Amino acid sequence: MTLVRTAAAAALLAFAPAAPAGDPIKVGALLAITGPASFLGAPEARTLAMVAEELNARGGVGGRRLELVVKDTGGSPEKAVSLARQLIEEEQVFAIIGPSTSGETLAVKSLAEEEGTLLLSLAAAEVIVNPVTPHVFKVAPQDRFAAEMIFRRMKAAGITRIGFLSSNTGFGKAGKEQVEKLAPGYGIELAVSEVYDKAATDLTAEVTKLRAAGVQAILNWSTEPAQAIVIKNARQMGMTVPIFQSHGFANVQYAAAAGAAADGVIFPASRLVVADSLPASDPQKAVLESYKKAYEARYREEVSTFGGHAWDALMILARAIEQGGADPARARSAIERIQGFVGTAGVFHFSPTDHNGLGLDAFELIAVKRGRFVPLGP
């Protein structure tokens, strides 16, 4: 036993630290590449790898090579904290991109602030940047805007009684908070509000409960494949009421998974998923098409908004370094001065009091038509 320990100690000594960070800029990433949130983390990791390569091929950031250090948190907040410590103290990264989920971000947030490390979260919850803390930023659009877009549509359609389903994750919980807060303002009553397990494979019982309550529409808020199952269960049961989803639905494989049942589903998302249908005058079109083409060619799968967040985060960081300088403190204030940055999630306008930079206009209401996403229009 002592032998094992001595051997370990010897190994520690053998791996003495290399020379301190010189030329390359080290950017750390905490992503849920495996585990229950892998549909978020895996496309994010692929996007980061692709973007880092592109940037380096163009001469790096501010003349210096970009070095990505990616850690897989498996969606676990404790691991995220431990790996964040590692990135900050051992790898001495310039900034951290991620984590992928709201739960992990909240766990890492205070650590990042304590250590004064720049954190660009890819998660959705409002509370990440509300109240604002100096070093924590978020590039995913705010949940409340998604909820508002949906409610506006419902109100226009005269819907007053809905059934609300959400998953027991940080994303689902944050969405539930916003939905419960905003619904009354649009004259909408949540007749039923149920939270289901993220690994649920069947929601027939829950949908039956909605049917029993006579709701006029169904709103589902999650990022898991359960989104597709809700749709199938509802249609098979003969429920013809409109189905709304959150921006977690913004990956066309979910529409494919629900097949014919997904026709007519409405959800808010960034314009990335309907890039082809955008008019040439749209300010985001060029950026969206170039990202979409590059990602789909390289990885042979459809783009999702989750991967898009990673693109936004790294490009914003690169822009901040180029404009503010390769010093973490200067890069931080440079982000706060970024205005009009065209990203995949929308056009960003940061400020010292707004660490998200996106508004209601980042979202577009999208409908599913025969397995494809099409913009719904007003």
Place this chain on the structure above:
Amino acid sequence: MRVDPRVKAVGLAAAVVAAQLCATGTGKGFYLTPLTLAGYETLAALGLSLLMGYGGQISLGQAGFFAIGGYTSAFLTTLDLTPHRGGALAAALATLHLASPRPDLYGGEVLSVAPWAALVAALLLGAALAAALGVPVLRLRGHALAMATLAFGIIVASVAVGTEALGAADGLHGVPPLALGPLRVGGGPAHRVENYYLAWALVLLAAWLLENLVHSRTGRALRAIHGSEDAARAMGIDAAALKMKTFVLSGILAAAAGALSTHLVGGIGPSQASAMKSVRLVAIVAVGGMGSLWGTLAASAGLTFLSLRGTFGAHDDAVFGGVLVLAMLFAPDGILEVDLRSLLARLAPARAARKEEG
């Protein structure tokens, strides 16, 4: 070859100190944090080792007790009693010095239960629930017992993730450090060394106490029950009472580990109650060797440390599964008890046969 437990304890203490000096000395002080967390996990694993190795009771719900300890501590120390300041309960708690005002993350002031009082509550709750669960469950054997403890763990996890007051999916954050006189659990990297020694001192203490228990009359009675419960009872051993005591002790150790971990990390979430975590603890005990406290210690410290460090990257679970399988196939008595000779003999049967002929 039975090594005197005192020698083992001194050896472990020396190793703990050596590891710390190495880490701090080479500027890799950050290794201490995962090592400290590994220490608390080891506390939970030791409890399980006692229950499974000596008591022969399989439990797939140890993470449930870990979570009970952690959530109780977290809940009580983050619950803001300020709105109830005028009330009788708050006044009583304040008078008994069980609750005190402290600053929160955003600069305001909250009134919450003192961490040490929360720790005591966590341990008591862990013990009470273990006792309550033990009554119906300890009468079961084998697979039914495994199922019942698994069910308990899942119930705890479901309650944790389904209850708003416990933070639901996000868990509880902003848990203040625990101060026990001059010692502190938590408080960030500045207190890293302190935390490390405190954790491993507790582990050492627990291992020492358990080792003594195991080699005492109670320990022998436990092993008698493990061998054959009917025979043990025929000898006059109160099997039910002893099994209950072991179960409760194991639960208390896990609750302590959970509470202290929570203060160290500053929070807890529903993933700490998951069935997978219980499975990991069982696996650690199996790999370390049942009936081998020191083996469990080595396995726990090693595996948890490497996992938290992300050494295996995205293949963490695969490595874990592989270790389990290999350990069961080639080191069934635990990694410290690998019998190299018989292992080689199994792998080279032809050679042995030929020797016989010749």
Place this chain on the structure above:
Amino acid sequence: MTLELFLQYLVAGLTYGSVYAVVAIGFNIVYNASGVINFAQGEFVMLGGMTAASLSRVLPLPLAVAGAVAATAAVGALVELAFVRWLTRPSLLRLVVITIGVAILLREAALAVWGEGVRSLPYFSGTEVSAFALGGVRVSPQVLWVLGTTAATVALLGLFFGHTMLGWEMRACAANRDAAALCGIPTRRLLTLSFALAAAIGALAGCVVSPLSYTSYSMGEGLAVKGFTVAILGGLGNSSGAVAAGLVLGVLESLSVSLWPTAYKDVVALTALLGILSLRPSGLFGSREASRLREPA
């Protein structure tokens, strides 16, 4: 609650209950042959669904399903040959741990091969929106496939174990391995066969339920827990008990949603389980002697 709503809950519960039952039967087949609780059973269900989903892109559906079942059966046999057989001094704990380890390895292998995305098979008949009325309740045709397949599996297994030579030999192994060996029954081969059979059944269940929900690399863990719960509830080793227990559990879960928040669905089901186990430790339909005899030391 109207009758129609009650029936809707009932059918939903029966559908998933029968999936749990099939997983539990898989547990029981292996348990009966060897005393091993094979936690990898959930992964066999996953492998069946994933393999069929991949094969269905190049083969017509029935062939894809058949291929998936055969392939997973082979994996089941391999698991026994490579891992279980080599275990010296198997004790309850070691067996539990090694099958958990194997389950983890199978899951990670699936992740490496198929990635984290979800797949499903096309509906065996009908589409995602087709449904027909069954006494006031609207039900997808796939539900009938699930129920039908479960019933057929149980019936065929009953025939196999009750009326074929091979089935009798396997039962002999289960009752007393040494005596069976002395009778000239190839016990080791039959053990491998039992793993293969359990894997095949699991794979079939995975294929038939895939269109209703989805298949992904991580679905095995939850199913293994459910299957284990049902197997214990029904009495370990008792397959008709497993079927009854599975249906009961499925319906209980479904109905509890109508009364309590979904978030506590598992709490209700498992508390009921704990209650039942404290009153009847060998499960609803198990027998005390049988369970005691089979527990490995």
